[in-house]
Amino acid sequence: xxxxxxxxxxxxxxxxxxxxxxxxxxxxxxxxxxxxxxxxxxxxxxxxxxxxxxxxxxxxxxxxxxxxxxxxxxxxxxxxxxxxxxxxxxxxxxxxxxxxxxxxxxxxxxxxxxxxxxxxxxxxxxxxxxxxxxxxxxxxxxxxxxxxxxxxxxxxxxxxxxx
Amino acid sequence: xxxxxxxxxxxxxxxxxxxxxxxxxxxxxxxxxxxxxxxxxxxxxxxxxxxxxxxxxxxxxxxxxxxxxxxxxxxxxxxxxxxxxxxxxxxxxxxxxxxxxxxxxxxxxxxxxxxxxxxxxxxxxxxxxxxxxxxxxxxxxxx
Numbered sequence: 001x002x003x004x005x006x007x008x009x010x011x012x013x014x015x016x017x018x019x020x021x022x023x024x025x026x027x028x029x030x031x032x033x034x035x036x037x038x039x040x041x042x043x044x045x046x047x048x049x050x051x052x053x054x055x056x057x058x059x060x061x062x063x064x065x066x067x068x069x070x071x072x073x074x075x076x077x078x079x080x081x082x083x084x085x086x087x088x089x090x091x092x093x094x095x096x097x098x099x100x101x102x103x104x105x106x107x108x109x110x111x112x113x114x115x116x117x118x119x120x121x122x123x124x125x126x127x128x129x130x131x132x133x134x135x136x137x138x139x140x141x142x143x144x145x146x147x148x149x150x151x152x153x154x155x156x157x158x159x160x161x162x163x
Numbered sequence: 164x165x166x167x168x169x170x171x172x173x174x175x176x177x178x179x180x181x182x183x184x185x186x187x188x189x190x191x192x193x194x195x196x197x198x199x200x201x202x203x204x205x206x207x208x209x210x211x212x213x214x215x216x217x218x219x220x221x222x223x224x225x226x227x228x229x230x231x232x233x234x235x236x237x238x239x240x241x242x243x244x245x246x247x248x249x250x251x252x253x254x255x256x257x258x259x260x261x262x263x264x265x266x267x268x269x270x271x272x273x274x275x276x277x278x279x280x281x282x283x284x285x286x287x288x289x290x291x292x293x294x295x296x297x298x299x300x301x302x303x304x305x306x
Contacts, residue, residue: 077250
């Protein structure tokens with residue numbers, strides 16, 4: 001049985017973490033309520049963004065990044081293999097910057113960002129016809145609407161939905 | 164071994180040799196990055212042991228090889244122009260050296276992409292002869 005009469009170490013740590021996150025959130029609020037994007041590792045952009053948007057690491061939890069990086073030769077139907085040293089470097093950076101906040105803490109189906117509950121909710125006002133436009137084509141094509149996606153900026157003010 | 168640092172002629176020459184080795188390896192690395200499309204074609208051709216054929220390269224590039232995609236699925240049928248990734252829609256800069264001077268100037272990068280993309284398109288790595296054919300066709304293209 002656990003002793004609930006005194007705060008456990010885990011609870012103290014949790015309280016400290018919550019305090020830190022709250023403080024960070026409050027600071028970020030001061031500059032318009034937007035969390036500044038994590039600067040993207042140049043090597044990540046070079047290796048991953050040749051084929052797709054350099055998705056911010058915070059959009060997937062650690063478990064998803066680890067699975068994806070272990071299976072690069074079979075990456076959503078294509079061979080995205082890298083040499084072991086580069087794979088290790090990128091995995092280290094992705095897991096260090098992976099999403100930890102509540103809406104990203106669970107791995108989405110197939111580790112696809114676009115199947116995350118938060119992603120679906122945030123895009124529920126985008127018409128089905130818009131997704132099918134040649135300029136959009138795929139939910140992976142963030143830059144079709146998020147004009148600053150290549151810089152990790154997904155803020156509302158930089159959205160231009162093609163017609 | 165003498166644990167204290169010394170500046171005897173012997174250790175100086177060791178240091179000089181180390182510096183020379185470092186400079187030489189740096190030169191080798193930059194030489195690897197300063198590859199040219201013509202040099203790469205010569206390399207693949209000599210590995211293949213037979214002359215390259217631009218016509219065969221064009222055909223190889225434009226046909227499918229038992230899988231869903233051909234080379235043009237992502238690079239576009241006209242490789243002097245930009246292509247678009249077949250599944251993500253991400254723009255891909257032109258492949259032909261005539262319109263994209265960065266292409267085929269880094270051996271490691273070229274090898275990495277041949278390895279991945281041949282696996283996607285052909286289901287195996289490409290042979291040196293196939294690479295030579297495609298590269299020789301790409302080098303015939305004008306803007």
